[in-house]
Amino acid sequence: MIIAETERLIIRRFESKDTKAIFLLNSIPEILTYIPGAPMTNITQAEEILENMILSNYEQFGYGRWAVEHKADAKVIGFCGPKYIEEFDEVELGYRYLPSYWGKGIGFEAGTAALTKFIDYDIQEAIALILIGNKGSEGVAKKLGMQERGRDKFMGHKVNVFHKYL
Template sequence: MIITETDRLILRHFEAKDTRAIFLLNSIPEVLTFIPGEPMTSISQAEQIFENVITKSYQERGYGRWAVEHKADGKVIGFCGPTFITEFNEVELGYRYLPQYWGQGIGCEAGLAALDRFKDYDINEAIALILLGNKGSEGVARKIGMKERNRAKFMGHKVNVFHKVL
């Protein structure tokens, strides 16, 4: 299901065929520098995330992380979208992209497009939880209009909490 499109991107629901992309986004050390947890080591782990996390969120809440497909090459190059963070009782805009697409404005383009759809799900504000030192993600958050709210702990790590009223 397509959520929205930009000139370069399609934001859509993840599908079973996307497990290789999910695996890449969770196994490349460079991508995971500021992501808590261990890198994936098998496609079966990506299949479990697709079934038990992504699909479950779509079913329970009507929303979840959305695949970001690059129109020029038809590849899923990352994700961008909402997820409910129980520990904060808020919805987070999360995003992650393959390194070869960094520095091209993809994060801002997808982030703005995603935030525009949040109201469709009765989401009126969003946070971004960004591990300390992740200047790239902080830059994206600022460029899409999020403001640094405070510092907190998430999954045992210090994070900067960015916030935006939509």
């Protein structure tokens, strides 16, 4: 199911065919520098994330992380989308991309398109939880018009919390 489309990207729900992409986004050390948790070591872990987190969020909330597909490559290069964060009782805009797509405006392009769709799910505001030191993700959040709200802890790590009313 397509959520949004931009000049270069298709933002859609994850499907079972996307497990390899989920595995890559959770196993490449360069990507995981500012992501809590250990890297995935096998595809079964990606299948479990898809089933127990992503698809279950779609069922429970009607939304969840969305696959970002690059039109020119016809492959999933990352994710961008909403996730309800119970500890904060707020919805986070989360995003992650393969390193070869960093610095090309993909995060801003996908983030802009995703945020315009939050209202379709009755989401009035969004946060971004960004581990201290992750300047790339902070830059995307700021470019999307999110304001730094302060510091907090999430999953045992210090994070900068960014916020935006939609």
